[in-house]
Ligand SMILES: Nc1ncnc2c1ncn2[C@@H]1O[C@H](COP(=O)(O)OP(=O)(O)O)[C@@H](O)[C@H]1O
């Protein structure tokens with residue numbers, strides 16, 4: 001059982017021209033077994049929502065709450081949130097020169113589980129997770145995200161999702177910049193994760209394309225720092241036809 | 253670490269800088285009387301806190317050594333302290349002609365020379381490790397070391413400095429034609445040590461010379477590592493790794509003198525600084541003389557600032573006297589921990605301190621791999637670990 005509850009969330013970011021309000025009251029409840037899609041135009045605040053859930057220091061929560069199973073997430077540090085079961089697949093995964101994927105995955109797994117993974121099965125597990133993301137075993141010797149293609153970075157995020165096995169996965173435009181084969185690999189990874197049953201997925205996307213492979217239970221249209229409309233999978237089809245224009249105009 | 257390059261220059265922009273009054277080719281002299289003690293105003297001394305040098309650069313008495321020196325002697329290698337005629341014959345073997353008072357004094361006054369002699373064509377698999385263990389931080393002393401590598405020889409020599417000393421030192425290296433040589437100088441001194449050292453290498457035709465400077469310990473360490481070429485075709489790889497803690501001054505100066513055609517040089521120095529008053533200096537001088545056509549050179553210095561209160565200087569300097577160059581460039585960057593990297597790691601459950609540790613290891617890792625001396629690699633990784641434990645992982649942050 002897990003519930004991620006976001007209530008009336010207000011978030012600002014400090015820019016060169018002063019403090020900017022980005023999220024203007026977001027309310028969203030995501031339960032295990034559910035897949036929610038957040039769709040919205042560029043600049044609407046989708047990544048801000050994702051980063052705020054994960055605890056990125058650049059974003060300041062000025063109002064509202066986030067709880068995971070009733071526990072205050074905003075009180076937790078970034079790593080505590082991950083250990084509590086939150087996972088963010090980033091829109092722009094960060095390069096860590098000199099740190100091998102193998103070392104990184106092992107350190108992360110140890111931190112999440114509170115104990116080192118069993119030597120006997122670990123290498124097999126890593127190779128399986130990489131393989132499922134269509135990444136070669138030699139990948140584990142490369143530096144984290146360094147020199148990865150756009151698609152490799154995203155598939156590496158999905159491999160981590162499989163290995164770290166969180167409660168709630170937030171995927172920030174994991175589909176953007178992928179060709180159709182990579183999109184299928186990523187979608188299968190998310191579906192495999194969701195198929196565990198007790199998992200919640202928050203899928204952030206700009207395009208409806210990925211929703212052909214991942215069926216959302218709920219679709220939220222995100223415009224100007226707020227949810228402008230909610231519905232089922234059919235809302236995505238409607239967006240496919242009409243685009244965001246009507247919501248953007250209404251929000252101004 | 254995401255670094256902002258403050259200088260990544262091509263030949264063109266280096267040429268644009270125009271001619272500065274060069275300090276890169278002083279003529280030098282063996283006569284002590286031709287030299288004066290530095291005042292600190294000289295270009296080559298301006299970063300060095302002379303007061304903390306215990307007179308090593310000026311008039312300190314060079315006392316009898318209290319530094320214990322031991323070594324292993326792999327088959328075919330001669331390691332010995334030589335005196336008299338033989339010692340005198342080795343002075344200037346690398347073509348070194350002192351441009352400093354301490355250098356001239358060492359060549360003129362120090363009676364013995366520690367000689368590592370690798371004969372022509374010897375291929376020595378096991379590294380020669382010379383341990384210099386100091387025992388008195390107040391005993392000013394001086395040493396002359398010669399590493400002579402014969403033609404087509406292959407060898408690795410490690411000079412490992414530990415303990416306490418106030419040591420002025422000249423290390424002369426002669427790399428024979430076609431030889432493939434790696435020299436590592438490890439400064440893992442106790443906190444109170446002072447080390448002023450000059451390494452001078454002469455690289456033979458088509459020889460490859462790798463020099464690695466690793467400085468962790470000591471109150472003040474200043475190393476000048478210079479390279480010249482005896483003939484065309486030689487290549488020099490200059491690697492450096494340093495880690496300065498509170499109050500430490502660590503200074504590395506390199507000078508690669510491309511005086512022969514078709515020579516190569518590549519320098520990579522990486523440093524980390526932590527704690528109040530940690531001070532590092534990196535000066536990378538490269539001179540491409542008129543005769544040195546078809547050379548390539550690249551130098552790079554990267555520094556990672558781990559805490560407030562440190563001071564980091566990084567000055568690449570390329571002087572070019574010919575337009576016929578294959579390639580030349582330099583990069584210098586000094587950066588703090590990158591928030592995005594730490595966020596990424598922490599978002600995977602990794603604690604802040606562990607994330608910092610990973611980033612620093614990553615920062616040094618590729619360099620440690622390049623050193624490629626398995627005998628010291630493990631110790632190096634551990635020393636980096638210990639340094640980090642002092643601050644980043646410790647409670648001082
Ligand atoms: N770190 C930041 N610094 C300055 N402005 C930011 C920052 N993050 C987001 N913004 C601004 O906030 C708005 C929403 O950005 P973002 O959350 O990235 O939107 P989306 O992911 O929907 O494209 C944009 O106008 C963006 O420029």
Ligand SMILES: [Mg+2]
Pocket residue numbers: 046047048091172173
């Ligand atoms: Mg975004």
